Amino acid sequence: MKFNSKLIHGGISEDEATGAVSIPVYRASTYHKPFLSSNLKWEYSRSGNPTRAALESLMADLENGTAAFAFSSGSAAIHAVFSLFSAGDEIIIGKDVYGGTFRLANQVMKRFGLKFTVVDTRKLDEVLAAIKPGVKAIYLETPTNPLLEVSDLAAIAKIAQENNMLMIVDNTFASPYNQKPLELGADIVVHSGTKYLGGHSDLVAGIAVAKDEKIAEKLAFLQNSIGSVLSPDDSWLLMRGIKTLGARMRIHEENAQAVIAYLLQSKYVKKVLYPGLKTNPSFEIAKKQMKGFGAMISFELADEYQAADFVNKLRMISLAESLGGIESLIEVPAVMTHGAIPREIRLKNSISDGLIRLSVGIEDKEDIIADLDQAFKNLD
Ligand SMILES: *Cc1c(COP(=O)(O)O)cnc(C)c1O
Secondary structure, three states, X not given: OOHHHHHHHOOOOOOOOOOOOOOOOXXXXXXXXXXXXXXXOOOEOOOOOHHHHHXXXXXXXXXXXXXXXXXXXXXXXHHHHHXXXXXXXXXXXEXXXXXXXXXXXXXXXXXXXXXXXXXXXXXXXHHHHHOOOOEEEEEEEOOOOOOOOOOOHHHHHHHHHHOOOEEEEEOOOOHHHHOXXXXXXXOEEEEEOOOOOOOOOOOOOEEEEEOOHHHHHHHHHHHHHHOOEOOHHHHHHHHHHHHOHHHHHHHHHHHHHHHHHHXXXXXXXXXXXXXXXXXXXXXXXXXXXXOOOOOEEEEEEOOHHHHHHHHHOOOXXXXXXXXXXXXXXXXXXXXXXXXXXXXXXXXXXXXXXXXXXXXXXXXXXXXXXXXXXXHHHOOO
């Protein structure tokens, strides 16, 4: 099956017990054993739940993995993946990973003895230079947040394989519609299901997908031991969202193209960051490894002091953190998602005070552009 059909029919698309074409929400916490000796598939819902299992098998199909695991948030999925490692192990981590991932690494996992080396994963020589005894894995995002920088997944996978390291990719921004890291050599993919997979800004969820059986077994053990599983209700809701991922992404991207064309000609905009622009240094690698370039756009205002005024004047586009929803969401990284990073470090990482991140929704593109346009024209 091709990808868009898999979205609808992949995994377990029909309830085994009734034939219902929408998998029911099985809320039961426990399952009756007819006899003490009965060996049942379902025992207790932390260890396994039919609704969650349907979502997990769908995600394994979509990312071309052996097995997938659903968690109560993207952060919980990443925590379970970090828990594969032990005190003294070292992980090379991308410099622009999600703020919550950076916090989890630095303020939680480090206390348990994990070590992290921060690297610009676009630069293969920096990745190579970070490899030393004790390095067990490389963890990265591509495209990154909010600069939308792209790293070469196949090239990094080759380095990881040659050096006996696991490669873990956070595929939240691209979604499996546009990028399949396991096919390019990664070992584990993680997602915040809260974003494009769910797609409707109405749930918080996380997914980890393993390429091979051995890692899948370890993740199953960790998911059950740590216990941060996704509820049956949210598993159902996430599955429902995933079914329209392809339909949504096509409109997200069509709208993004129109918004980019508008931003590029605007005198209020200094710079547009998008991996699909031919002028973007990431363009060739993005074209090689992504089916489409997504609908996340960052741009710098010509006058950076106008960032607050600009976002305050928007009427339809929501000023909010998060991304990947059907509604257009906009934010100012310097004071919102990346506000916890000290200003000098933030500026050194090219996240200026006038940088705006836009998650282009699936409204009519004319309305998105009209809203941006009125906000620019009404600037004080
Ligand atoms: C949101 C996000 C996360 C964290 O996911 P939660 O569901 O909010 O816990 C991780 N990685 C990326 C790239 C994200 O955008």
